[in-house]
Amino acid sequence: MSFLAVFTQEKSGGFSVSVPALPGxxxxxxxxxxxxxxxxxxxxxxxxxxxxxxxxxxxxY
Known part of the structure; x- marks a missing residue:
């Protein structure tokens, strides 16, 4: 199973990432x-x- 992950480079360093198809x-x-x-x-x-x-x-189903 594959999901699109959205990566954001943070100004303070590091990366945040979310999966739009999976709320939260x-x-x-x-x-x-x-x-x-x-x-x-x-x-x-x-x-x-x-x-x-x-x-x-x-x-x-």
Missing amino acids: CFSQGNDINEAKKNIKEAIELYLEDENIDPSHENSW
């Missing part, structure tokens, strides 16, 4: 690589919390 799914990192790692974890936790099984992305 945000993260940050001191550099772009850390932000990528953190948002992947945030997406996993979001999907787990919402009881969404990413292996069924194309399933219709």
Whole structure:
């Protein structure tokens, strides 16, 4: 399952990142690589919390 992540370089340093398709799914990192790692974890936790099984992305019920 893939999601668009929007990265913003902060004036104070580091990056913030959000996933528009997942309301409230945000993260940050001191550099772009850390932000990528953190948002992947945030997406996993979001999907787990919402009881969404990413292996069924194309399933219709």
